[in-house]
Amino acid sequence: MKIIEGGVCAAKGFKAGSVRCGVKESRTNDDTAIIFSECECTAAATYTMNRVKAAPLYVTMEHLEDGVARAIVANAGNANACAPDGMENARRMAKAAAQLLGVAETDVAVASTGVIGQRLNIECIEEHLPELVLEDNASEKANRAIMTTDTKPKTAAVEFTIGGKTCRIGGICKGSGMIHPNMGTMLSFITTDCAITHEMLTDALQENVKKTYNRVTVDGDTSTNDMCIVLANGMAGNTLIEWQDEEYQAFCKALNEVNTRLARQIAADGEGATKLVTCTVKNSRSEEAAERLAKAVVGSNLVKAAMFGADANWGRVLCAMGYSKAPFRPEYVSVAFESAAGSVAVCDKGAALDFDEELAKKVLSESEVTIAVDVNEGEDSATAWGCDLTYDYVKINGDYRT
Amino acid sequence: MKIIEGGVCAAKGFKAGSVRCGVKESRTNDDTAIIFSECECTAAATYTMNRVKAAPLYVTMEHLEDGVARAIVANAGNANACAPDGMENARRMAKAAAQLLGVAETDVAVASTGVIGQRLNIECIEEHLPELVLEDNASEKANRAIMTTDTKPKTAAVEFTIGGKTCRIGGICKGSGMIHPNMGTMLSFITTDCAITHEMLTDALQENVKKTYNRVTVDGDTSTNDMCIVLANGMAGNTLIEWQDEEYQAFCKALNEVNTRLARQIAADGEGATKLVTCTVKNSRSEEAAERLAKAVVGSNLVKAAMFGADANWGRVLCAMGYSKAPFRPEYVSVAFESAAGSVAVCDKGAALDFDEELAKKVLSESEVTIAVDVNEGEDSATAWGCDLTYDYVKINGDYRT
Missing domain, CATH: 3.60.70.12 (L-amino peptidase D-ALA esterase/amidase)
Incomplete structure (x- = not known):
């Protein structure tokens, strides 16, 4: 192809x-x-x-x-x-x-x-x-x-x-x-x-x-x-x-x-977006669960705002997964942020990792960022795409009609 | 009491x-x-x-x-x-x-x-x-x-x-x-x-x-x-x-x-909010349906951004109701915006009404605004509360952690 x-x-x-x-x-x-x-x-x-x-x-x-x-x-x-x-x-x-x-x-x-x-x-x-x-x-x-x-x-x-x-x-x-x-x-x-x-x-x-x-x-x-x-x-x-x-x-x-x-x-090219945010979820117990988790992460306003601020606030990633209604075990979850500027592991098996905040900022400042989630309990995976939540989204939609 | x-x-x-x-x-x-x-x-x-x-x-x-x-x-x-x-x-x-x-x-x-x-x-x-x-x-x-x-x-x-x-x-x-x-x-x-x-x-x-x-x-x-x-x-x-x-x-x-x-x-007092947005849904076929509809409306980013801009964009209200998964008939729905500054009917039985844009702007510029929805098909009702989506929400959450 x-x-x-x-x-x-x-x-x-x-x-x-x-x-x-x-x-x-x-x-x-x-x-x-x-x-x-x-x-x-x-x-x-x-x-x-x-x-x-x-x-x-x-x-x-x-x-x-x-x-x-x-x-x-x-x-x-x-x-x-x-x-x-x-x-x-x-x-x-x-x-x-x-x-x-x-x-x-x-x-x-x-x-x-x-x-x-x-x-x-x-x-x-x-x-x-x-x-x-x-x-x-x-x-x-x-x-x-x-x-x-x-x-x-x-x-x-x-x-x-x-x-x-x-x-x-x-x-x-x-x-x-x-x-x-x-x-x-x-x-x-x-x-x-x-x-x-x-x-x-x-x-x-x-x-x-x-x-x-x-x-x-x-x-x-x-x-x-x-x-x-x-x-x-x-x-x-x-x-x-x-x-x-x-x-x-x-x-x-x-x-x-x-x-x-x-x-x-x-x-x-989402309204007001400055970057493409991809969430990959792997090793899930089903593709459906992986999809729900990935969509909840890229759909969270708080995750989206953190991505705009290049803030490695992974607690919001786990929080969004938690309310997605998909099955997973918080204590098994690992999270990393990845982009062309590198990769930073921020959470391992549900626990905070010490990480280089400066590198994380650099990774998240790229125009394409991936939130890589490993739920460590199965073999299925899914990817979802979103963008960051910015001042411009509010501006565009605060007065779109007129 | x-x-x-x-x-x-x-x-x-x-x-x-x-x-x-x-x-x-x-x-x-x-x-x-x-x-x-x-x-x-x-x-x-x-x-x-x-x-x-x-x-x-x-x-x-x-x-x-x-x-x-x-x-x-x-x-x-x-x-x-x-x-x-x-x-x-x-x-x-x-x-x-x-x-x-x-x-x-x-x-x-x-x-x-x-x-x-x-x-x-x-x-x-x-x-x-x-x-x-x-x-x-x-x-x-x-x-x-x-x-x-x-x-x-x-x-x-x-x-x-x-x-x-x-x-x-x-x-x-x-x-x-x-x-x-x-x-x-x-x-x-x-x-x-x-x-x-x-x-x-x-x-x-x-x-x-x-x-x-x-x-x-x-x-x-x-x-x-x-x-x-x-x-x-x-x-x-x-x-x-x-x-x-x-x-x-x-x-x-x-x-x-x-x-x-x-x-x-x-x-x-939602993060960054400038106003309280209440959605009332009445004459629904069940309280559960009314609740889902009201929550979808106050939860919609597009509705929230329109409320920030005091924009009477009622199409977004119907759109949010439409994806709420609650049963209702679009062609029965009436919508009005209400506040201390008055009331403006914008949609009657699913069809656009001619309305006074200036009055609508005034109504929606108050600090407490109600989106009043009548689904005209039953007897149950529900109310949900939210707020507008503003630049400050993005600002607060773009860099909350640091």
Whole structure:
């Protein structure tokens, strides 16, 4: 497997584009993107588990019910959640894209991100979407069009081989705030030219989001709009993947690579974040327990604030593990902080270690920091990703709407 | 029932005192407090549900096993959690207090608060505790001695009548950070001169903490040291409360008044907080559902940051309800923001309302704000308390340990 450029346009037959429709008057850059496949795709998606779901999610569910699609249209600036005329406007958005692309309305998936509770200005989308031009290399352009408080685009792509055929998977996503995905993520769009059945694609996606996007937390708030869509157009020419065979595993491995890279980028670019905080938990009695522990650690406001202050306050790590509801024995736990600047063991079998505070400060001042936990009682492990809690998070969210 | 002064010394026969032992060198004010009853008390307590429990909790559990006690000794500056010699030092602390007071070591409850993972300097407590002087009106003095990042003492007391006898319940507590109590709270000490059996006292406390302290959240982090202790010395001379009769109900009502007042004070003085945020949920299909919804709202970082910015971002309220895992119908929900400055309805039956942004700003700029949610589908209700998320929370916790 090779890491390549090209994001959502890396796979054969996929184009993208974006345009400024004026969804939010104050926004001067593009706010609406389209991802398009030259031929029909097998499609799978996961959606937020939030009981309050935005209208575009229901429309996308309907349109993907037959397992096929051709395009995704997405806007930033308005979530179209709890909004007047929500369903009607989400449908009109799909229709506008379908007309531009010359495909059936039911072959278009719709996604939105932005403020909740305000009517989507669908008229401006209908007016300006026809100006959108599809290009072969517009992945980053489309990516930037769906950014809200994100500070950078988030992309990943890989090339791998199935039965002698070169296949590619690429994706773009947005994240930043209200990020605590549950069976989906805040808008992640993946394309692949691999030939794979709808059933296999769905299985691969469902399994993989649990270990990637669903292990990211920025602020513990699960959005109303989370969505991850994969389109597979089969243009790589590989023999159709129909079973959970070796080729399916190769596909899953590549998908995992792309999704893990995107998930890490979401965590690192969490609202106000200055650093990516990874928690690895090993030697747990089950993967589920390890996952709960790792997520509790990266989700703790107190751990996050300590990471911002580069403070090796490992008591907060144990405290967060303690309320995670996962089984473990405090007296078995060892903790170390690691980064490019080195590694510092701070707790051994539940007991404090004397450690070099200056080195710890240096380790925790890097832009990527790992909290390495060993629970010393089993063989399973899990990794979760988050970021630090900063003044800027408060600033961004103290007045996001206005 | 009458609200009175006196805190933990309000009830007959209770004295308190504090002294500076030097638990944390940098702290210049008192750091160790004692609450003492002239005669034997019935005692009940609740403890953190965190799997990682501090040593003093285990010692207090042992000492209260027989349902009686005479005193509480508590220190600030060190949590004695995951700390070397934890159990031994907690026992030595009880012993030092017992010697000073001339009571059995097993009649002393022990509590600690402060940094996790460092050895408690028990020697300085043993050296200086004998200097502590008990007084009739030292509730606030004792209260201040157990403060960490709290900005003010937290106290409440009531007077009520049982069978013609005047009874009192009073308490002090500390809170501020790592506040998301689960079956207890970060150090709450309640005294009463009411005569009540151990069984009834335990029932009353267990039931009541669920509706008071356990409905407070500052940062979602459940501490390793949460503890709520009630001492009842019977000096009011009322007929012993032995059953869940009318007199028991009167006692519970008074206890609820004291605990609710303390819980609100903990929320209002959350680390970095500028305001108390209350969420009331009414017309829910169960009290449990209402409680989950209310706690999710006051626990949401995004809601908290919006409250800091006095931003009427009600979409975040619905979003938090949506991921609370409690049943409700988004399309039935109405939301209003209320405070001393007025009331603004922002959402009616799941749909956005046009509202006066300027008035909303004024309403949300008060020091006590209520998010009033009506789920319009049942008859049960619940209230939860929290605070806003501010720059100061990040500042306090970015470098608390050093």
